[in-house]
Amino acid sequence: MxxxxxxxxxxxxxxxxxxxxxxxxxxxxxxxxxxxxxxxxxxxxxxxxxxxxxxxxxxxxxxxxxxxxxxxxxxxxxxxxxxxxxxxxxxxxxxxxxxxxxxxxxxxxxxxMDCPIGAQEAQALYEQKQMTSAKEVFEKCEGSLKNVAMLIVGKGIGGQEANALSLEASVFPAEIASGETAIIAASAGGGKGGYLYSFEKEGEAASEYSAQSSIDVVYTNGGDAQVEKSVKVKVKDADNKIVEKTVKVKVNPASGGEPVQPEGAGEASCTETDLGQEVRIRGITYVTFADGSNITHVDECVGETEVIEYYCGGEEDAIELHATCETLFPGSHCSKGACIKNENACYDSENGMENFSVAGTVTSSGVNGWSNNFDDTCMDMKSLKEYRCPLDPMGMWQQCPDGESCINGACVKKWVSCTDTEPFAYYGNKSIKGTSTLTTVGGAVETYTDVCTSQGMLTEYVCNSDNSTLNIYTYNCPQGQSCSDGACVGEIIPCIDSDGGEFDYEHAGYVSVYQQGGGVGTAYDYCYGAWGQKLSERYCSGGMEASKIVDCPAGKKCQSGACVPA
Structure with missing residues (x-):
């Protein structure tokens, strides 16, 4: 259906x-x-x-x-x-x-998203009903919430008016959505400027809300006749002084609240909902020409990489900007006309190269701290399952070339013998720089020496268990060690806690644990429960990662993995 x-x-x-x-x-x-x-x-x-x-x-x-x-x-x-x-x-x-x-x-x-408290914190405040008005949101964000570009006088808006207010209407409390009074929609464009500080309607005091913009259109609900009304506004001028102005506007109080342009109707104009070149919000740009005709542009995506952003370049001009989300905001992609943060991250130890001679690992991680590793594997002596980013959990099948066999996740040449200079090389001796020598049936010899990569990782060449061929491994040195001249040097640290340890509840931290084979597992502190009343604290214990669920102290609440003042 x-x-x-x-x-x-x-x-x-x-x-x-x-x-x-x-x-x-x-x-x-x-x-x-x-x-x-x-x-x-x-x-x-x-x-x-x-x-x-x-x-x-x-x-x-x-x-x-x-x-x-x-x-x-x-x-x-x-x-x-x-x-x-x-x-x-x-x-x-x-x-x-x-x-x-x-x-x-x-x-x-x-x-x-433009608020210093951060998106997650703002979301939590909303869910806990701790933000209930535009003024409160504006103050909480220290006056920097760019999305507050509309002003509602008193009460009374219908669906068409709410739609016209677009993104900005949502920051106003529910009690505004009833009654019969005027709505002043403030435009962010046109260069009229000023902070609309407070206002009165026909001598009646109205609630004080803040918005960075100027008066554009008035809507009302009620009777049929068009009337002219005076609206007193207080604005901050160029010298940041508060001055009072009286504006007379024509309104149409007919049911449904059709807008009536104030004095100057018929002039060319350009307005937009996302405040200029803001690619992180899908905006709408409205251009009205002097002859009364108009055109509307909506921000859109070209695939998942490029965003087309429209913004005002003059009274009768909308500029079309093409931009790559990843370039502007690393870790983002384009969705529904806006650059948004990627939900998951993907890392390929082979740096995305088509290298079937190296056994690689793809690590997929999410925003909540989880991660999964996918290792290149051999399905039989000739078939390799290769993983790449973006991740396909099914992998990609590859046949090894003639003269090569699939061994330990890579296609390698067939050899008669393999020797190592480092002791216990088959078990992976990262602390010693070694050299492996391969000999073919015809007597040809090739040598491979352990080396540090430009990313600080160790590439180690190791003969297999029966010394018949060569395995190649690339991995990070254990925690506390670094790669130097083909070997991992320094003291291994089995567990690292980024904050103050088991009883540090006031800082959001993470624990990194060294794993056999050179990998590192990471776990983050996070808020627990339907409303985040409890904290899951991660810490090191006996060289291992440990965790516990605790209640935040009196007067505090859990937010973004830490106990903060309620």
């Missing part, structure tokens, strides 16, 4: 009003649920504004967190309210729907 809905996600309480144009004659238009990840003001509309059918479709697709479903009067809107964070995976939920829900949940923290 097709899920005919469009979701734009709000962070606090999701308010919805119906939208039009989603259904054409007899043909249902389907809008991907995962669009929710980048548009944070919310509404749901269903087929023909049939709310009951919308409810059935949502429930059949496993979306059970419905707060309210209202049937619309003829010609009216269908209202559906949903809490995205409460949606859980159910057996009947299609994978594409669940992918959209996950993208929506993950997208919430994107709002705070």
């Amino acid at each position: 097709k899920l005919n809905l469009i979701l734009f996600c709000s962070v606090f309480v999701l308010f919805f009003a119906g939208c039009t144009g989603l259904v054409s004659s007899g043909d249902e238009e389907v809008v991907a649920l995962n669009d929710c990840a980048s548009d944070f003001s919310c509404f749901v509309s269903a087929m023909g504004n049939n709310c009951e059918k919308a409810k059935v479709q949502l429930l059949e697709n496993g979306v059970t967190s419905l707060l309210e479903v209202k049937g619309a009067e003829e010609g009216g809107k269908c209202n559906v309210r949903i809490k995205i964070l409460d949606i859980q995976k159910t057996p009947e939920m299609p994978d594409e729907v669940w992918s959209g829900v996950q993208a929506a949940k993950a997208g919430i923290s994107i709002l705070y």
Whole structure:
């Protein structure tokens, strides 16, 4: 069954009003649920504004967190309210729907990416209901939250207005989403500048919110007649002094809140939702020409590597910028018109080279500290299973060339004999620089000497157990040692704790443990429990990694792997 809905996600309480144009004659238009990840003001509309059918479709697709479903009067809107964070995976939920829900949940923290407290901390504060207003968010982020580029006066917004506010609407509390008053949408473009510090509407004091922008459009709900209203605003001028101005604007208080341009309507303009060349947010750039025509540009991806970013270059000009995400932000890729952080990392000991003569290892690691190793292996005497990045867990099959056999994860030449200069070479003697000598049937001789790579790793040449061929290994020296002149030198440290040890709960750290064969295992401190009330502390004990679950001391909470003031 097709899920005919469009979701734009709000962070606090999701308010919805119906939208039009989603259904054409007899043909249902389907809008991907995962669009929710980048548009944070919310509404749901269903087929023909049939709310009951919308409810059935949502429930059949496993979306059970419905707060309210209202049937619309003829010609009216269908209202559906949903809490995205409460949606859980159910057996009947299609994978594409669940992918959209996950993208929506993950997208919430994107709002705070420019905030010094960090995305994860902001996400945790939201979930614990510790951020409830735009002013509070702005102060918590020390005034640097670039996404706060819209201003809401008092209460009262519908779905169309919320959609117009785009990303910025989501930072405002739920109590704003009711009543009948004006909305001032502040534009980030145009160079009008200033911090909109506080405001009054017709002599009535309104709540104080902050935004870096200027007055652009006014919306209202209510009667039918257009009226002219005065709005007093206080702004910071070029000298950072607070000055008061009175602005007269025409508004259309008709139901639905259609916007009316203030004085100067008809002039060319360019506005955008993501504040310039911000490739980490999918933005929309609106260009209006002097003749009244307009064009809209939406940031987009070219594959997973390149982002196309649109931004204002003048009143009638939108500049198209092509950029590679990995170059701008290492460890990122392009998704839905924005550069986002890669979920997993992949490392190839062969540096991605097609080298079947070397037994390599691919390490795949995730953001939560887990990692898995995939070693090149022989399936038989002629078949090699090779791993590369990006990781394919099934590996790639390769036939060894004529005259070579697959031994210990690599294709090597056939030899009569192999000798080593270092004792116990077959068991891997990293502390001694050795030389291995291979002799062919015809008497040809080749020598291989242990060497340090440019990355500080040790490449060791070792004869196999029956001295018939050569094995080649490349690995890191044990913790505490470094590679020098073809050998690992220094004292091995079996376990390293990055913070103050077992009882240091105030710093987020990690433990690195030396493993036989030269590898290093890493485990990180992290918050434990549904709301992160407990801390899982990693520490060294007897040269091994150990862990324990502890409660943070009174007056503190667990955040990003450490106990911090609540």
